[in-house]
Amino acid sequence: MLILGNMIPFVNLTGQRDAYRDELSAAEKAVLDSGCYIGGPEVKALERELVDYCNSGAGNGGAGPETQAITCASGTDALTLSLMALGVRPGDEVIVPDFTFIACAECVSMLGARPVFADIDPETLQILPSSVESLIGERTRGIIAVDLFGQCAPYDTLVPLVRKHGLWLIEDGAQAFGASSGARRACTFGDIAITSFYPSKPLGCYGDGGAVFTSNARLAEKVRMLANHGSKERYLHETVGMNSRLDALQAAVLRVKLRHFEDELKVRRENARKYDDFFADYNAGLRASGGVDGAKIVPQKIAEDNTSTYAQYTILAEKRESFIRVLDAAGIPHCIHYPMPLHRQPCFESDAGRAENNADRASRMAVSLPVCAFTDVDFIIDKLRAAL
Ligand SMILES: Cc1ncc(COP(=O)(O)O)c(C=O)c1O
CATH class of the missing domain: 3.40.640.10 (Type I PLP-dependent aspartate aminotransferase-like (Major domain))
Known part of the structure; x- marks a missing residue:
């Protein structure tokens, strides 16, 4: 473990x-x-x-x-x-x-x-x-x-x-x-x-x-x-x-890590697929039980023809605060990439004050989960399944 x-x-x-x-x-x-x-x-x-x-x-x-x-x-x-x-x-x-x-x-x-x-x-x-x-x-x-x-x-x-x-x-x-x-x-x-x-x-x-x-x-x-x-x-x-x-x-x-890199990427992608399947089931369950659409948890879409390294496995959750409370209670580490769009950063504040854009919405909803090749994603998903 x-x-x-x-x-x-x-x-x-x-x-x-x-x-x-x-x-x-x-x-x-x-x-x-x-x-x-x-x-x-x-x-x-x-x-x-x-x-x-x-x-x-x-x-x-x-x-x-x-x-x-x-x-x-x-x-x-x-x-x-x-x-x-x-x-x-x-x-x-x-x-x-x-x-x-x-x-x-x-x-x-x-x-x-x-x-x-x-x-x-x-x-x-x-x-x-x-x-x-x-x-x-x-x-x-x-x-x-x-x-x-x-x-x-x-x-x-x-x-x-x-x-x-x-x-x-x-x-x-x-x-x-x-x-x-x-x-x-x-x-x-x-x-x-x-x-x-x-x-x-x-x-x-x-x-x-x-x-x-x-x-x-x-x-x-x-x-x-x-x-x-x-x-x-x-x-x-x-x-x-x-x-x-x-x-x-x-x-x-x-140079040592590069020799193992392709194998690691395969595991990362497999880990991401497991999360994808889990969140697809979770969202389907919400629909079936008449749950609110706002509780959906949607992974970053990977465009057709692209393969990702999954530097992060990032999801968008409309109810991010309650999702984070679930993660914290289950001991699942998470990061917010990124909590604020760049145009609202104090160092670029001349660009602040615009109408809300997609970057604002992503900053409000994004949460990243562990996905590296040495993470036991099955264990994390079991915890998620029990907690969500
Ligand atoms: C998208 C992106 N660009 C550039 C950098 C900067 O890389 P470094 O931390 O090696 O300076 C990072 C680091 O997190 C990044 O995520």
């Missing part, structure tokens, strides 16, 4: 470490004994393996052989580096989804540009192309689409949209490395894609880490340079950059 004391962890990282302990220990020891702690062979090998992964398994529509992965210190840095490489300047506008983690909007603001918040689809919770199009103006330079909760954004509509308007597109795949849409893997869409290796991400390391992906050689060279103090040649700085590198130790950990 995957329980710590009386607590089920939201993401069972210790269970995962136990499962790969020997491989992880060997990889960690090899790095510590090597004397090479920043960059070097582990980081180079990881970057190759990340590209190979994006190319594999999903037909030949994935990243091309010319695609590069450039590792860096976090997903947030990966976004900042991408925006810098694309030349975002003060006064520019970048369209981002209203319902997501703050990183994409924060990076835009940090560069002196303005994030403009697009509404989301009420079922898939992904950025809504029609809302994006309505926000494109004189100052718009590009769009950051987020693969929310591990499902690819609607790129079949977004890519033609950015081409039509002469904009660029960044795929924020922080939650979605390993997902696919049609024949293509996540982190292969747009002009630049990024991911995060934050520990609780589907592919996570033991600290902060991230990566940028692009098949544009010019952008790849710029990102590499910007991540290394704006320097290609030692002590010659062509531009002002930053220090954003992945440690060799983190790369070694990620």
Whole structure:
């Protein structure tokens, strides 16, 4: 039983470490004994393996052989580096989804540009192309689409949209490395894609880490340079950059986890299917007993042709407070991703005061449940069945 004391962890990282302990220990020891702690062979090998992964398994529509992965210190840095490489300047506008983690909007603001918040689809919770199009103006330079909760954004509509308007597109795949849409893997869409290796991400390391992906050689060279103090040649700085590198130790950990990644994703998807079945039965039972529609609990819709990494298993509950009371009483951990749309955050408050949108409604109803490959979802569902 995957329980710590009386607590089920939201993401069972210790269970995962136990499962790969020997491989992880060997990889960690090899790095510590090597004397090479920043960059070097582990980081180079990881970057190759990340590209190979994006190319594999999903037909030949994935990243091309010319695609590069450039590792860096976090997903947030990966976004900042991408925006810098694309030349975002003060006064520019970048369209981002209203319902997501703050990183994409924060990076835009940090560069002196303005994030403009697009509404989301009420079922898939992904950025809504029609809302994006309505926000494109004189100052718009590009769009950051987020693969929310591990499902690819609607790129079949977004890519033609950015081409039509002469904009660029960044795929924020922080939650979605390993997902696919049609024949293509996540982190292969747009002009630049990024991911995060934050520990609780589907592919996570033991600290902060991230990566940028692009098949544009010019952008790849710029990102590499910007991540290394704006320097290609030692002590010659062509531009002002930053220090954003992945440690060799983190790369070694990620290489071990990458070997098990597909198996973990299979279990995550199976866990999600079990929740889907449970909530479908629950909603059908409500209907049969003449229960109120407002008590329905509806999982994030996964669009046809998409496979999700289920970075989170997120449901929408009209009566969220009472659902959370049930979860608390049953000892089932949960998180609210996200309690407030970005346009209402105090740091962006100039955008507050709009009429309620789909992002507001999702913020009021969303709850995420544990779904990782080392979570005993059958046990959680038994508890839910008894409590709901
Ligand atoms: C959608 C999204 N983008 C970006 C980030 C930032 O990644 P990091 O925490 O590695 O900086 C996160 C992290 O949670 C995220 O969920």
